[in-house]
Amino acid sequence: MNILRMKIFALSTIVLFFSLIFSGRVSAIDVVATATPPIIDGENNEAQWQKAKWLPIDQVIMGGPLSKQDFQGQYRLLWDANKLYLQVEIVDDRLVDFNADPLDKYWDDDTLEIFLDEDASGGNHQYSYNAFAYHIALDNQVVDITPERTFALFNDHIESRWKRDVNAPHKIIWEAAISLYSDDFDPTKSNSPVSLTAGKKVGFMLAYCDNDNSEVREHFIGSKDVEAVNGDKNRGWIDASVFDTLILSE
Numbered sequence: 073m074n075i076l077r078m079k080i081f082a083l084s085t086i087v088l089f090f091s092l093i094f095s096g097r098v099s100a101i102d103v104v105a106t107a108t109p110p111i112i113d114g115e116n117n118e119a120q121w122q123k124a125k126w127l128p129i130d131q132v133i134m135g136g137p138l139s140k141q142d143f144q145g146q147y148r149l150l151w152d153a154n155k156l157y158l159q160v161e162i163v164d165d166r167l168v169d170f171n172a173d174p175l176d177k178y179w180d181d182d183t184l185e186i187f188l189d190e191d192a193s194g195g196n197h198q199y200s201y202n203a204f205a206y207h208i209a210l211d212n213q214v215v216d217i218t219p220e221r222t223f224a225l226f227n228d229h230i231e232s233r234w235k236r237d238v239n240a241p242h243k244i245i246w247e248a249a250i251s252l253y254s255d256d257f258d259p260t261k262s263n264s265p266v267s268l269t270a271g272k273k274v275g276f277m278l279a280y281c282d283n284d285n286s287e288v289r290e291h292f293i294g295s296k297d298v299e300a301v302n303g304d305k306n307r308g309w310i311d312a313s314v315f316d317t318l319i320l321s322e
C-alpha cells in the first residue's frame with residue numbers, strides 16, 4: 073500500500089467511526105464490577121452503587137409530551153460473575169395495577185421493562201429467546217412472550233423489589249438482580265444462567281410503561297432513542313438490534 077492509499081484508508085476509517093457515533097449506532101455503556109452484591113430491598117443504602125453512573129430514562133417512545141410530575145427516571149448498573157444488578161429511581165405521580173392477572177395486558181399497567189440480549193447478537197427476538205423483554209409488574213412478577221406466542225412468567229430470572237421514598241412519596245427506588253440466559257434457554261429443561269466475565273458485551277435497554285388513569289398505558293419511556301420504522305419507535309420488544317450494548321469492565 074503506498075502512502076497516499078494509507079492516508080485515504082486512515083481518513084475514511086476516521087470518518088466512518090465518527091459518522092457511526094453521531095448517527096447513534098455506536099452506543100456502549102461501561103458497567104463496573106462489584107465485589108459485594110447490593111441488597112435487593114428497594115433502598116439506596118449500599119456503598120457499591122456509588123461507583124455506578126446514573127443514566128437517564130428520558131426517551132418518549134409512545135405517548136405525547138411528558139411532564140416531570142408524570143414521569144422521571146434514571147438507572148445504574150453493576151455486575152458480578154453471577155448477575156447484573158440494576159437500581160432505578162422513578163418519579164411517577166400515580167402507581168397503578170389495573171389488570172390484576174399478571175399475564176393479562178401487563179404492558180398497560182405501571183411496568184418496568186428490561187430488555188436483555190445475553191450475547192449482544194441483536195436481531196429479531198419477538199417469538200424466540202434470542203433476547204428477552206422482561207416486564208416487571210408492581211407485584212414484582214416477570215413476564216415475556218414465548219416462542220409459542222403465549223405470555224409466561226420468568227420469575228426466577230429476576231429478583232426485584234421497589235419501595236417508596238418516605239421523604240418524596242412519588243419517588244420509588246426499584247432494585248433488581250438479573251440472571252442472564254443464553255438463546256438456547258428451554259423452559260422444558262433445567263437451565264443455568266450464563267457466568268459473566270470482564271469484557272463481555274450484553275445487549276440492554278430499559279423502559280417504563282406509565283399508566284395513571286387510562287384504559288391503556290399513557291406513555292412508554294425508554295433509556296435509548298429508537299429510530300422509528302413506519303413512524304413506530306416501539307421496536308424493542310421485537311428487534312434486539314435497537315438495544316444499547318453494555319461492556320462489563322473491571
Ligand SMILES: [Ca+2]
Pocket residue numbers: 110111112113114115116117118247
Ligand atoms: Ca438496596
Ligand SMILES: [Ca+2]
Pocket residue numbers: 141142143164165166282283284
Ligand atoms: Ca405518571
Ligand SMILES: [Ca+2]
Pocket residue numbers: 189190191192193194201202203255
Ligand atoms: Ca442473542
Ligand SMILES: [Ca+2]
Pocket residue numbers: 164165166167168182282283284
Ligand atoms: Ca403511573
